[in-house]
Amino acid sequence: xxxxxxxxxxxxxxxxxxxxxxxxxxxxxRRAGLPLAYSHGFNPHPRLAFGPALAVGIESLAxxxxxxxxxPLDPVEVKERLQAELPAGLEILLVFAIxxxxxxxxxxxxxAAYRVAWEEPxxxxxxxxxxxxxxxxxxxxxxxxxxxxxxxxxxxxxxxQLAVKPGATLxxxxxxxxxxxxxxxxxxxxxxxxxxxxxIRTGLFIRRDGRxxxxxxxxxxQFPARGRKCSVL
Amino acid sequence: xxxxxxxxLLTRVSKPARxxxxxxxxxxxxxxxxxxRMAFVYPDLYEVGxxxxxxxxxxxxxxxxxxxLMERAFAPGPDLEGLLRENHLxxxxxxxxxxxxxxxxxxxxxxxxxxxxxxxxxxDLAGIPLMxxxxxxxxxxxxxxxxxxxxxxxxxxFFDAFLLGDGEEALPELLAMVGSLKKExxxxxxxxxxxxIASMPGFYVPSLYEVEYNNDGTVAAVVPREEGVxxxxxxxxxxxxxxxxxxxxxxxPFLEVIHDRMMLEVMRGCTHGCRxxxxxxxxxPVRERDLSILLRQAEELVRHTGHEEIxxxxxxxxxxxxxxxxxxxxxxxYADRGVSISLPSLRVDAFSVRLAEAVQxxxxxxxxxxxxxxxxxxxxxxxxxxxxxxxLTATGEAFRAGWQAIKLYFMLGLPTEREEDLLGIVDLARxxxxxxxxxxxxxxxxVTVSVSSFVPKPWTAFQWEPQDRVxxxxxxxxxxxxxxxxPGLRFNWHEAEVSFIEAVLSRGDRRLSRAIVAAWRRxxxxxxxxxxxxxxxxxxxFRETGLxxxxxxxxxxxxxxxxxxxxxxxGIAKDFLKxxxxxxxxxxxxxxxxxxxxxxxxxxxGLGVDLILKGxxxxxxx
Numbered sequence: 001x002x003x004x005x006x007x008x009x010x011x012x013x014x015x016x017x018x019x020x021x022x023x024x025x026x027x028x029x030r031r032a033g034l035p036l037a038y039s040h041g042f043n044p045h046p047r048l049a050f051g052p053a054l055a056v057g058i059e060s061l062a063x064x065x066x067x068x069x070x071x072p073l074d075p076v077e078v079k080e081r082l083q084a085e086l087p088a089g090l091e092i093l094l095v096f097a098i099x100x101x102x103x104x105x106x107x108x109x110x111x112a113a114y115r116v117a118w119e120e121p122x123x124x125x126x127x128x129x130x131x132x133x134x135x136x137x138x139x140x141x142x143x144x145x146x147x148x149x150x151x152x153x154x155x156x157x158x159x160x161q162l163a164v165k166p167g168a169t170l171x172x173x174x175x176x177x178x179x180x181x182x183x184x185x186x187x188x189x190x191x192x193x194x195x196x197x198x199x200i201r202t203g204l205f206i207r208r209d210g211r212x213x214x215x216x217x218x219x220x221x222q223f224p225a226r227g228r229k230c231s232v233l
Numbered sequence: 234x235x236x237x238x239x240x241x242l243l244t245r246v247s248k249p250a251r252x253x254x255x256x257x258x259x260x261x262x263x264x265x266x267x268x269x270r271m272a273f274v275y276p277d278l279y280e281v282g283x284x285x286x287x288x289x290x291x292x293x294x295x296x297x298x299x300x301x302l303m304e305r306a307f308a309p310g311p312d313l314e315g316l317l318r319e320n321h322l323x324x325x326x327x328x329x330x331x332x333x334x335x336x337x338x339x340x341x342x343x344x345x346x347x348x349x350x351x352x353x354x355x356x357d358l359a360g361i362p363l364m365x366x367x368x369x370x371x372x373x374x375x376x377x378x379x380x381x382x383x384x385x386x387x388x389x390x391f392f393d394a395f396l397l398g399d400g401e402e403a404l405p406e407l408l409a410m411v412g413s414l415k416k417e418x419x420x421x422x423x424x425x426x427x428x429x430i431a432s433m434p435g436f437y438v439p440s441l442y443e444v445e446y447n448n449d450g451t452v453a454a455v456v457p458r459e460e461g462v463x464x465x466x467x468x469x470x471x472x473x474x475x476x477x478x479x480x481x482x483x484x485x486p487f488l489e490v491i492h493d494r495m496m497l498e499v500m501r502g503c504t505h506g507c508r509x510x511x512x513x514x515x516x517x518p519v520r521e522r523d524l525s526i527l528l529r530q531a532e533e534l535v536r537h538t539g540h541e542e543i544x545x546x547x548x549x550x551x552x553x554x555x556x557x558x559x560x561x562x563x564x565x566x567y568a569d570r571g572v573s574i575s576l577p578s579l580r581v582d583a584f585s586v587r588l589a590e591a592v593q594x595x596x597x598x599x600x601x602x603x604x605x606x607x608x609x610x611x612x613x614x615x616x617x618x619x620x621x622x623x624x625l626t627a628t629g630e631a632f633r634a635g636w637q638a639i640k641l642y643f644m645l646g647l648p649t650e651r652e653e654d655l656l657g658i659v660d661l662a663r664x665x666x667x668x669x670x671x672x673x674x675x676x677x678x679x680v681t682v683s684v685s686s687f688v689p690k691p692w693t694a695f696q697w698e699p700q701d702r703v704x705x706x707x708x709x710x711x712x713x714x715x716x717x718x719x720p721g722l723r724f725n726w727h728e729a730e731v732s733f734i735e736a737v738l739s740r741g742d743r744r745l746s747r748a749i750v751a752a753w754r755r756x757x758x759x760x761x762x763x764x765x766x767x768x769x770x771x772x773x774x775f776r777e778t779g780l781x782x783x784x785x786x787x788x789x790x791x792x793x794x795x796x797x798x799x800x801x802x803x804g805i806a807k808d809f810l811k812x813x814x815x816x817x818x819x820x821x822x823x824x825x826x827x828x829x830x831x832x833x834x835x836x837x838x839g840l841g842v843d844l845i846l847k848g849x850x851x852x853x854x855x
Contacts (some may be wrong), residue, residue, distance in 0.1 A: 012240070015249035020487045027257070027539030031572065038571050045541065046571065057244050072443055085539070088255055 001072045002102065005065045005082070006094040006216060009054065013089025018053045023191035024063060024097055034078065037068035051105040051204055051215070052112065052176050054181065060201040064105050064215050066098070092217060108218060110177035111160065111207040114184040119197040121168035128164045130191045142186045155190065158182035160207070170196075177205065238322075239330050246312045250487040251279035254305070254327030257485040260292070260536065261328050262302035269301040269412040271338040272326045272373075273355035276351040277306045277761055283484070284492035286546060287342055287400070293480035294401050301408045304328040304336070308351050308759060309358070317358060324358035333359035337411050338422070339373045340404070341392075343381020344724070346738035347731065347766070349388050349749050356391070365393045365440055370421035374411070374430075378404075382437070383515050383710040384691040384798040387741040387749060389439035394430045396437075397801060398468030401477050401502075403435045420613050430460045433567035435469035437801060438462070446744055450784060452742060455800040472842050474501060474520045481533035485540065494542035495534040497527060499559065503548035504827045504844070506834075507605070508542040508616045508817050509644065511600065511690035512548055515803045517836040519827070520845040524555045531563055535572055543567070544575045551580040552827070554847045557588060564592045579627075581619045584731060584772050586630040599681070600631045606650075607657030613820045616694075617814070621661070628665045632672040638679045639665055645709050645726075646687040646701035648817065655709055658682060659716040664719045681723040684713060690739050692805050694813035697790040699734040702731045725817060730768040731760070736786035742797040747778040806835030815837070 016024065026046050029036055037045035051064035069078075075095040083092045098163075121127075134140065140156040158175030160180060165171050174182040184199050205212040243249035254261075273291060275282025282288060288305070293302040304326035309317065317324060323332035333339055339361075341352050353363055355709040356375070363370050365375065378386060385395050396403050408431060414420045431438040440490070441462045445453040458466060471477045479498065486493070502519035503512065531543055543563060549557060564574050572593040579585040581602045589600060604624050606612045612619055628639055643658050662680045669678025686706050689698045701709070706729040717724040739746065751774035759765040775782050790796075792811060799807075809832070816823060826832050827846065837843050 012253045012255055015243055015253060016487055017250070019489070021252055023489070024257075024487060026541070030539035030541070031257075031536065033536075036571065042569050043573075056249070085257075087257055 001069045002098045002100060003067050003069065003075055003078060004096055004102075004105075004215065005067065005079075005092060007063050007065070007090055007092045008064055009090055011089035013087065014057055014059050018050070018057045022048065022050070024087070024090075025067075028201045029067065030080055031085045032078075032081040033058050034067075034073070034081065035069050035071040037070050037231050049106070051066050051109050052181070053184065054201060058184075058201055060200045062093075062201065062203045062214070064109070064204060066105060074179045096216060100111060105215060108206045109204045109215065110175065110179075111205040112176035112201055113205065114176055114205040115165075115173065116170040116172070116184055116188060116196045117198045117200075118168065118194060120194075122193060124164060124168045127168055127170065127193075130193065131162050131164050131170070134159070134187070134202045136192050140190050142190055144186075155182045155186055157188060163186070171202075173205075239325070242313065242316050242320075242322075245316060246310060246825055248279075248310065248488060251307070251310065252327065253487065253550060253580045254330065256487055257539075258482050259328060259484050260296045260302075264302070264329060264331075264630060267300055267302040268415060268775050269338075269408045270336045271295060271303045271340055271408060272306050272336045273303055273356060274306045274333070274339050274341045274352075275308070276309050276341055276355060277344075277759065278310060279486075280488060280490045281761070282307045283486045283490040285342065285344070286496045286498060289480045289483040289496070290478065291340070291400050291404055292484070293482070295405060295408060296415075297478070298405055300412060301405070302329075306333055306339075306355070307720065308355055310661055311759070314354075314358065315524070323360050323775075324355060325402070327672060334361060334373065336373045337415070337540045338408065339375050341375070341377045342379040343377050343385065344379050345761060346381070346387075346735045347760040349738060350753040350770075351759055352388065352391065352662065353750060353753040354758040356793065357753075364390055364524070366390070369423060376407070379517060380512060383511055383799075383803065384739060384741070384796075384801075385437070385439070385745050386444075386797040387738050387745040389743050390746040392439060393427060395435050395440045396469070397435050397466055397803070399471040399477075400469070403469045405544040406433060407436065428459075428461065431683040434467065434493070437466040437710055439743075450653075451790075451795050452799075454795065455797070465800055465802045467840065468515070468804065470518075470804075470842050471501075471520070472839050473845060474498075474522045475526055478835045480529055481530050482537040483534070483605065485538050492544065493540075494544045495531075495538055495540045495547045496530055496544050497534065498522065498547060498555065499545050499550055499553045500525060501546045504552070504825045505549060505618060505824055506616055506813075506825065506832060507812055508694035509605075509647065509687060509690070510616070511693055514692040514805050514834075516548065517804060517834065518574075518840075518842050518844045519552075521553055521555075521847045523847060527559055528562060528566075529564075535567065535570065541571055541589055542573050542575055542590045544577055546577055548578065549579055549580060550576050551582075551585040551588060556711055557591075560588055560592045569624070581627050582623050583626045583630045586634065590630075590634045598636075599638040599640045600636045601642065602627060604661065605642065606647055606654060606838050607643060607659070608614075608654045611647060611650060611654045611657075612819060613822050614817045615644075615647055616817070616823055618822060618825065624661065624665065624732045629668055629672060631671045632676075632678065635673075637669070637673060637676050638667070640681040640683060641665070643682065643684045644687045645713075646706055648695055648698045650701075652712070655712055656716070658684070658713060662717060662722060669721075677721070679721050679723060681725070682713070682717055684710070684723050685727045686729060688732055688735045691796065692803055692810070694810050694817055696740065696796070696810065697794070699812065700733065700786045702787060703733050715730075728763060728766065730771075731763075731766055733782070733786055734760075734768075734771055738785075740796070741785050744780060748774045748780050749776050765823045802839070804834075804836035804840040806833070806839065 008209035036046040047068045049066040079092050079095040139154050142154050143150045163171045204216045257588040266450045306326045374393045376394045377392045382395045399434050419672050427438050430436045447453045501523040504519050666680045673835045708724045752770045755770040
């Protein structure tokens with residue numbers, strides 16, 4: 001049986017990297033005594049599949065993880081048993097069954113929403129101007145460090161929305177797919193703003209045909225017609 | 234120091250998960266309700282410290298008791314150290330993020346000599362005077378334990394007290410005593426506190442002893458400065474491990490640590506009597522745990538940690554009387570729960586390989602053996618008790634079972650070593666490689682030869698011997714390097730300068746503390762990591778303090794010499810070590826005392842203990 005978990009990550013748990021999260025979930029599942037399906041081979045490990053990786057230091061309201069059980073269990077029970085084994089800062093929001101054929105999270109998720117805030121916020125007017133300037137550009141080049149030196153990349157096509165919200169926070173909808181990822185800090189940097197003190201990933205979405213669906217809305221391989229219009233911000 | 238401030242620092246350091254303190258099973262006891270507070274300080278990075286079983290044991294044993302708490306602290310990475318210094322912030326404990334100065338007791342574990350400069354760095358980062366003599370009312374008591382207390386003299390001036398031997402009972406006793414002194418309001422009377430500690434069995438308060446030196450620089454005597462301070466401090470022993478506390482709910486680190494697995498301690502001590510081995514001497518006698526207790530502890534460990542691997546730990550796990558049964562039962566019980574069994578130390582014999590074969594599903598990894606010396610003559614000198622047939626049978630068995638990579642540990646610079654002994658290493662490695670090619674056709678066998686440099690250690694038969702000079706060690710490494718070339722052969726070695734400093738410190742006296750301070754002032758810290766070790770710090774430190782490192786490392790000691798650690802008692806009789814030394818020169822092997830013949834090491838009668846063996850059909854398996 002395949003289960004999809006939606007959880008939030010906050011507090012000190014933001015300092016846990018992707019590998020640490022993988023180990024943490026595997027161990028929590030083993031402690032919870034769930035009938036885990038193991039991979040075959042020399043070093044069997046529970047079959048887990050995560051959504052797009054979250055950079056260290058970023059909070060999230062919507063992370064996803066798929067797991068596989070060898071026996072059917074009530075998702076509500078799985079949620080309770082797993083939550084009891086998780087350290088502070090990680091909260092399971094939802095556990096739901098998905099079909100064996102359901103595509104992997106990384107195959108469907110292509111968009112991420114972020115909220116960015118500053119301890120000493122910039123002037124909202126200036127922020128608004130900077131956002132408008134950013135959106136008016138056709139091309140926004142940023143330098144991305146890589147193994148073979150820095151590479152220049154145009155991030156503008158991957159910035160779907162950018163909006164200033166009360167309290168001088170910035171909300172953005174960015175590409176987050178196997179084809180490309182735009183990081184919120186890159187957008188902030190390209191706007192010539194100070195590094196933010198707080199970055200929250202507020203959602204992960206399947207963006208298709210002008211609509212946005214959350215992974216919990218998108219459970220059937222047949223694309224359902226219940227998606228919202230393309231505006232979450 | 235709590236909350237947001239730490240979080241701000243953590244966004245700027247690598248591996249922030251080292252410093253969170255909120256790992257699964259971490260214990261956060263209420264500060265106000267537990268008036269006796271200790272921090273266990275591991276003088277190295279988190280990944281090293283969290284691999285240490287001693288920490289898990291003492292953390293559990295103290296936190297289990299009402300009225301006392303233990304938190305953890307580690308050496309910060311260089312990036313966090315820089316931020317702490319820049320922002321004038323003190324080093325903190327992981328659980329409550331409190332400055333180390335707020336604790337009553339700081340307990341350092343002395344696991345290896347190259348951590349000594351890190352101890353100073355931690356004291357400095359905590360804002361605590363380095364010298365015990367400069368600490369006063371309100372400063373934590375700084376205590377030390379672990380194998381380094383076999384000779385703690387080089388670091389003695391930094392410590393208020395040391396605990397010799399097992400800590401499960403002694404440490405709570407100390408904390409209870411600190412608690413009652415606090416209650417009485419006497420804790421700030423440092424002299425009284427230290428004298429009270431000195432009167433407790435197993436505790437050594439170095440400031441209460443005077444060291445007198447001869448004109449030639451050797452120690453003339455170490456004598457108590459006042460009445461009521463024992464002339465000799467005898468190590469503590471838990472006589473029966475079955476009755477001792479064992480942590481079955483250890484902390485599960487977020488980060489991948491060096492030994493990232495559950496630890497099941499099957500026994501303590503080792504009976505082999507290898508003449509170079511300090512651990513084999515100071516952890517005597519052998520005490521095995523009952524099989525049923527181990528199986529119960531394993532079940533609890535799996536349930537409480539969710540780890541994927543259980544390691545059967547001890548100095549020589551294949552010696553545990555019922556190891557076969559234990560390994561098979563565990564492997565069968567946990568196979569479908571994704572938990573594997575590992576054996577950290579294999580004996581060089583076919584039995585060990587079959588054991589590994591039975592429990593380890595992963596055959597692709599390396600199988601490691603430690604013949605220690607390249608010729609039979611030298612193996613007899615060091616009492617390794619292994620012959621060439623044993624080695625080739627073991628490696629043959631390994632190749633047949635599907636292993637392709639064999640790693641062999643050797644020591645270079647052993648007493649009486651000659652060139653033919655080194656060439657024996659080469660010969661052995663090549664024969665094993667040939668064997669692999671024959672037995673594993675189509676495979677690509679590799680033989681890795683890993684050579685460390687011999688460091689003479691206190692409490693061993695070789696404690697009188699000089700270490701090879703750095704130049705000689707380098708020559709020998711070069712000889713091996715030239716001969717160990719070719720497909721399938723790999724060679725790695727230890728930095729000769731590190732071994733030299735280890736040799737200086739391991740048999741050093743109190744005067745060396747000045748050199749340790751001087752090396753630390755020049756930037757020495759985290760020296761167990763080759764990227765941080767800087768030999769020039771030490772060269773300058775010796776020059777500045779006028780101390781001659783050769784006196785400590787290269788000098789051949791007279792048999793009647795009084796050693797800096799002679800007032801400490803680990804139960805081993807010096808006469809036994811002298812006898813073992815003579816037998817070494819004659820190439821005579823001394824039998825393992827498991828076989829029933831007492832070797833007369835003095836531990837059992839001296840400490841009033843006995844070997845605890847759990848019987849079982851060990852030999853029928855071979």
